[in-house]
Amino acid sequence: MTTQQSQLSPLVIKLGGTLLESDKALAALFTTLKTFFDESGRPLLLVHGGGVLVDNQLKAMGLTSTKKDGLRVTPFDQIPVIAGALAGTANKLLLAQAIAHGINSVGLCLADGGLCRVSQLDPELGAVGQIEGGDATLVSTLLQGGFLPVVSSIGITFDGQLMNVNADQAATAIAEILDADLVMLSDVSGILDGKGQRIAELNEADALELMKQNIIKDGMAVKVKAALKATKTLGKPVAVGSWRYPEQLLSLLAGESECGTRISH
Numbered sequence: 735m736t737t738q739q740s741q742l743s744p745l746v747i748k749l750g751g752t753l754l755e756s757d758k759a760l761a762a763l764f765t766t767l768k769t770f771f772d773e774s775g776r777p778l779l780l781v782h783g784g785g786v787l788v789d790n791q792l793k794a795m796g797l798t799s800t801k802k803d804g805l806r807v808t809p810f811d812q813i814p815v816i817a818g819a820l821a822g823t824a825n826k827l828l829l830a831q832a833i834a835h836g837i838n839s840v841g842l843c844l845a846d847g848g849l850c851r852v853s854q855l856d857p858e859l860g861a862v863g864q865i866e867g868g869d870a871t872l873v874s875t876l877l878q879g880g881f882l883p884v885v886s887s888i889g890i891t892f893d894g895q896l897m898n899v900n901a902d903q904a905a906t907a908i909a910e911i912l913d914a915d916l917v918m919l920s921d922v923s924g925i926l927d928g929k930g931q932r933i934a935e936l937n938e939a940d941a942l943e944l945m946k947q948n949i950i951k952d953g954m955a956v957k958v959k960a961a962l963k964a965t966k967t968l969g970k971p972v973a974v975g976s977w978r979y980p981e982q983l984l985s986l987l988a989g990e991s992e993c994g995t996r997i998s999h
């Protein structure tokens with residue numbers, strides 16, 4: 735990496751949805767990420783979810799799971815299984831893709847190097863964490879070294895309790911800690927209006943109205959609320975788009991507006 739490249743602001747990409755279930759989609763995405771990584775020279779960090787893997791793992795063990803306002807209720811006796819699915823399987827599947835595409839990467843969770851300070855969000859949700867600041871030192875060192883950090887949304891509280899953090903909230907918090915640009919990739923082409931059409935630009939007032947009308951709901955409401963907070967802290971828009979169209983990804987990552995939804999306040 736040249737001096738000029740290392741001065742470019744980092745880009746945080748959040749990966750979610752059913753991506754981890756498709757080797758073909760993963761390979762296409764990492765082919766594009768490798769091109770972007772090499773050509774832009776920008777420091778890049780991935781934050782990932784894996785809610786579908788968690789669902790499958792809990793089901794395979796005969797356990798049930800519910801969500802409240804888009805967040806998984808996480809009984810304390812389920813957190814070892816959920817941490818295994820997210821910080822273990824999901825994280826290492828992504829690391830494997832990075833390695834197979836020639837990207838030198840490091841798998842982390844929110845607790846590594848004190849990246850994110852995590853505390854319990856709401857006793858009713860059990861082992862679900864919220865992030866209040868953190869320390870960029872370790873990750874900045876990795877980015878400067880040309881590594882791709884791949885971060886799962888498992889955190890650890892000060893007293894050593896594993897916590898399940900929503901991955902959108904994790905991604906926005908990390909973007910804030912690094913003062914980075916943020917792109918969130920999901921199953922959908924962007925945020926959709928009441929007619930199922932992609933919304934190109936979404937401001938806070940319109941987002942709040944669409945949430946009130948229950949047009950933006952469930953996991954997307956969690957994502958939009960987290961993105962709105964991040965746009966204020968970062969002073970720049972946050973993009974929500976799809977990992978399904980690798981041909982559109984480079985323009986989305988470059989901040990062009992013909993695909994996805996740009997959220998601003």
Ligand SMILES: Nc1ncnc2c1ncn2[C@@H]1O[C@H](COP(=O)(O)OP(=O)(O)O)[C@@H](O)[C@H]1O
Pocket residue numbers: 749750751752783785902919920921922924925926927949950951952953954955957
């Ligand atoms: N207005 C909306 N526009 C797009 N998706 C929406 C909307 N409201 C709810 N959703 C749902 O939110 C999902 C994306 O949120 P989520 O499943 O949490 O994604 P991810 O796993 O990528 O974080 C979509 O697949 C869709 O089912």
Ligand SMILES: CC(=O)N[C@@H](CCC(=O)OP(=O)(O)O)C(=O)O
Pocket residue numbers: 749750751782783784785786788804805806816820862863887898899900901902953
């Ligand atoms: C508290 C909470 O809801 N945690 C999420 C963490 C994973 C996640 O957010 O995954 P996606 O990005 O794929 O949705 C969960 O257990 O599903």
